[in-house]
Amino acid sequence: MTSPHDPPPGDDRYTQQGQWSQQQPPYPQPQAQSTxxxxxxxFICAAVALLFIPLLFGIAxxxxxxxxxxxxxxLGKWAAIASAVxxxxxxxxxxxxxxSMS
Structure with a gap:
């Protein structure tokens, strides 16, 4: 008879010593939002491209x-669109x- 704390048969996280191993779960962990x-x-390049060297700053x-x-x-997609415009x-x-100057 097995106790309720025994792992299910075929579970590979169960070690030889009879204890659960501390492996990470198979799904990705949520990460903190970065800036x-x-x-x-x-977006800064888009603003600069309006008045100064549009080809260089627009492509950048x-x-x-x-x-x-x-x-x-x-926001990456919108920065690319704003830069193109x-x-x-x-x-x-x-x-x-x-x-107009000539």
Missing amino acids: PVLSIIG GIVLGIVGHTRGET TMIAGMVLGYLVLT
Whole structure:
């Protein structure tokens, strides 16, 4: 007869000494939320791309947003979209300024 503290048959967490081993459960543990650093930098690049070197800062913001999104940052997708929009708007604004000056 088995006691109620015995493991079920075939359970591999039961050691030879008759005690339960301290293995981690097979499912992932929830992790603490971290600050979305890459997404924040992507939004900063988006703001800068509107007025200064839109092609450089726009592409940098898009890349940072995509990398942030693949790392699990929820704002990464929006940082990439905002960077693309402000890159195009900055290029149009630069074109309008240059054509009005000549």
